[in-house]
Each structure stands twice: as C-alpha cells, then as structure tokens.
Amino acid sequence: MKISIIILLAFSITPVIQAQIQISNLSGTEIGMHAAGELERYLGKMYTGVDFLRVKSDSNAHIQFVSGVQAKAAGLKAIPTEEGSFKIFEEEGKLFIVSPNERGLLNATYALLEKLGCRFYISGDVVSEQKKVVRL
Helix, strand or coil, X not given: CHHHHHHHHHCCCCCCCCEEEEEEECCCCHHHHHHHHHHHHHHHHHEECEXXXXXXXXXXXXXXXXXXXXXXXXXXXXXXXXXXXXXXXXXXXXXXXXXXXXXXXXXXXXXXXXXCCCEEECCEEECCCCEECCCC
C-alpha cells in the first residue's frame, strides 16, 4: 500500500499538463535496462496522462535502478545483500530500486508492478485498468 501511495504521489499531475516520469538504469547492466523497459511499458499502460521515458544514466531521474555498489557509493543505507533480493524506497522525491545484482532489479520490477495491480500468467499478462493520476 505504501508503494502505491508513493507511486501516486510521484505521478501527481494537473489535468492540462502531460507529465513526464523519467526512468534511469544507473546499474549499467543489460538486465537492469530490460527491467527499466518493462517498468516503462507496463506503467504506460496503467496510467493515462503520463509519459514514462527511459533515460540514460541520469541521477536526477524520478525512478532509478541502482546496483549495490553504486548504492554504497551514493551513501544509501540498508542495502540488500542476498542474491536476487531488492529494496524499493522513496528519498527526496525519487523512487530507488536497489539490488546487489541485476536479477534483483528484475525481481523488484515485477514485484512493484504486481503491487500496482499487474498480473503475469503463462496465458498472458493482465494489466489493471488504466488509472487517471490525480493530485492528492
């Protein structure tokens, strides 16, 4: 629930302006890039009035995929250490997706999307109904 509120707050827009949410893969990994692409694609289907854009290594992006090494260098605390583990948190108006390895970045992406209403089945994906993002 807390993640949903953070996402909604991060995507606050006025009805007239088309908002842009930048997603950056700071991990520099191929799977991290794929995870950022998946997040961009599914959030784009779920939310109207928002353009989700993948950008190259931008530490000012709204959503950032970060490896464990980079997280330590940036001074982020309580970084997960187990293989495939992850942490998703908000700090200074940015959403950070942190994992010690690239597999964890992908795990985090699908966990976040499931929390927001997406479902992934063998027979196909189910994306929750499009939501208009409103100012809270």
